[in-house]
Amino acid sequence: MQSLHKIATTQTLINLVLVSSSFCAIYILVSVVLLGTPSKLENLHSSSHNVYESKTTTTLDHLVFGIASSRSSWPKRKEYVKLWWNTIRNTTMRGCVFVDTLPQDKDNNNNASTLPPLCVSQDTSRFRYTYSGWGGGMRSAIRVARVVKETVARMNHSHIRWYVFGDDDTLFFPQNVVKTLCKYDHRLWYYVGANSESYKQTWFFGFGMGFGGAGFAISSSLATVLVKVFDSCIERYPELYGSDARVYACITELGVGLTHEPGFHQVDLRGNAFGLLAAHPLTPLLSLHHLDNIDPIFPNMTIIKALQHLYEAAKVDSQRLLQQTVCYDKRLSWTISVSWGYAAQVFHNHLSLPDVVRVQKTFKHWTRGTALADQFTFDTKELHTDPCRRPTIFYLENLSRGEDGIIISNYRKSIQNCSSNVAPEVIRVASSKLELGIKQLLAQRRHCCDVLPSSVSDQMEIAIRECKEDELISMQ
Numbered sequence: 001m002q003s004l005h006k007i008a009t010t011q012t013l014i015n016l017v018l019v020s021s022s023f024c025a026i027y028i029l030v031s032v033v034l035l036g037t038p039s040k041l042e043n044l045h046s047s048s049h050n051v052y053e054s055k056t057t058t059t060l061d062h063l064v065f066g067i068a069s070s071r072s073s074w075p076k077r078k079e080y081v082k083l084w085w086n087t088i089r090n091t092t093m094r095g096c097v098f099v100d101t102l103p104q105d106k107d108n109n110n111n112a113s114t115l116p117p118l119c120v121s122q123d124t125s126r127f128r129y130t131y132s133g134w135g136g137g138m139r140s141a142i143r144v145a146r147v148v149k150e151t152v153a154r155m156n157h158s159h160i161r162w163y164v165f166g167d168d169d170t171l172f173f174p175q176n177v178v179k180t181l182c183k184y185d186h187r188l189w190y191y192v193g194a195n196s197e198s199y200k201q202t203w204f205f206g207f208g209m210g211f212g213g214a215g216f217a218i219s220s221s222l223a224t225v226l227v228k229v230f231d232s233c234i235e236r237y238p239e240l241y242g243s244d245a246r247v248y249a250c251i252t253e254l255g256v257g258l259t260h261e262p263g264f265h266q267v268d269l270r271g272n273a274f275g276l277l278a279a280h281p282l283t284p285l286l287s288l289h290h291l292d293n294i295d296p297i298f299p300n301m302t303i304i305k306a307l308q309h310l311y312e313a314a315k316v317d318s319q320r321l322l323q324q325t326v327c328y329d330k331r332l333s334w335t336i337s338v339s340w341g342y343a344a345q346v347f348h349n350h351l352s353l354p355d356v357v358r359v360q361k362t363f364k365h366w367t368r369g370t371a372l373a374d375q376f377t378f379d380t381k382e383l384h385t386d387p388c389r390r391p392t393i394f395y396l397e398n399l400s401r402g403e404d405g406i407i408i409s410n411y412r413k414s415i416q417n418c419s420s421n422v423a424p425e426v427i428r429v430a431s432s433k434l435e436l437g438i439k440q441l442l443a444q445r446r447h448c449c450d451v452l453p454s455s456v457s458d459q460m461e462i463a464i465r466e467c468k469e470d471e472l473i474s475m476q
């Protein structure tokens, strides 16, 4: 009892030492300093805590993806997977797309350089499925839940640190997924994911569940244990609706909780997702889902074309994608918000930062009915009733990285709901490539920006930079 008490009250100081690499910071936790009189604990600590962490560099090679698909959805949905699979130079990704049976046009799926291989799921007819509530449910949920087990079972465990799961309409941003998983030690048990945007969905399925379409990650150490108990566990949950609920149930039975990463997006929304994409959380963008159910994210483009456009920005600076930076033009009393690589907004008045970072409700709710359906799991605000208080919206036109390393992204005026508001035609944004080290990933801080004098008429120029130590993002 006494030593347990001591362990609980012993303060440990852990120093982080950083060496950055191209994919993930190498982190070494060097010293564990015990305060107080640790004599009785010495042995315990020297064996398990003193060198708590060794050198680790997690790269995309350490990840394995398990993608849930089907014979009927794959021919169309593979266009989504092509957007992100093997698009990072010099890296070959690992994983499988799980289908019930092989699609007819099998040859079309065999190009290893642009798509993952297809794996046929095992038979799951022996498992019971009894869900009969809202929506009726589909027993394929069992097959999809077992993608977790089959992905792990088919792979050799060496050099795998994380298993990442998603649907065939989940768009991952792989470099950001790697960066984010670097924060966690894969040798410990982690279940990393996100809730739905819809309060009703989250309330119904559980705040502790990683929504499957958003994508979630399981550390290899947890995965190897999970697969051993998986079938016996899901037998006990025939009444659950989805695949993700089954995975959640079994991980919960192992005593593990969800580590929330708000960069995963289930996108349980309909209509125009602009508000969500224009006010992303500070953490990197990890995924987008349900692209069939929302309008194309750029106007005047098809769904796929619009996504290709977003991935052009991801190629130039993956980590900065959708990062929201806000600056103020004191002379004009404007508030300018940039969601890097996607859109810029000019509010023709002063808005405080806490107001600008609220998500504008440009979208509709996912499910019909009750007031609960129109509540969200993040801060929202209604569009202003006065069109002249709504922002003028500029969408990404193009971007490039110069030889000096400076990245220029141009945003062109597209939507203006008030003719009396004067706004430039183009907003030109200068930034440098965002390279978050482990410390910054653990404790991210928003960047600042300045409105620069522009030499070109009808163009506004903005430079993004790190904020000064005590700088406040405000009109001042």
Ligand SMILES: *[C@@H]1O[C@H](CO)[C@@H](O)[C@H](O)[C@H]1NC(C)=O
Residues within 6 Å of the ligand: 089, 090
């Ligand atoms: C990528 O591969 C090319 C050709 O194989 C090689 O020249 C280049 O150095 C590699 N780049 C990196 C960053 O490894």
Ligand SMILES: *[C@@H]1O[C@H](CO)[C@@H](O)[C@H](O)[C@H]1NC(C)=O
Residues within 6 Å of the ligand: 111, 112, 113, 114
């Ligand atoms: C696979 O895709 C790559 C890139 O699109 C293309 O260059 C190559 O010709 C394709 N290979 C086959 C066998 O279709």
Ligand SMILES: *[C@@H]1O[C@H](CO)[C@@H](O)[C@H](O)[C@H]1NC(C)=O
Residues within 6 Å of the ligand: 154, 155, 156
């Ligand atoms: C796993 O390892 C075995 C033996 O080394 C090998 O035959 C097999 O192809 C490997 N499987 C995968 C998916 O890499």
Ligand SMILES: *[C@@H]1O[C@H](CO)[C@@H](O)[C@H](O)[C@H]1NC(C)=O
Residues within 6 Å of the ligand: 397, 398, 399, 410, 411, 412, 426
């Ligand atoms: C990029 O966009 C800017 C502003 O919209 C435009 O002036 C420029 O010509 C474009 N550059 C390219 C290479 O298309």
Ligand SMILES: *[C@@H]1O[C@H](CO)[C@@H](O)[C@H](O)[C@H]1NC(C)=O
Residues within 6 Å of the ligand: 299, 300, 414, 415
């Ligand atoms: C869409 O394209 C049409 C025709 O090219 C153009 O007139 C319109 O301004 C565009 N709309 C937006 C929002 O860019």
Ligand SMILES: *[C@@H]1O[C@H](CO)[C@@H](O)[C@H](O)[C@H]1NC(C)=O
Residues within 6 Å of the ligand: 387, 414, 415, 416, 417
């Ligand atoms: C705002 O303007 C866009 C086109 O510029 C138009 O499609 C949209 O309906 C307008 N919205 C409102 C609320 O007036």
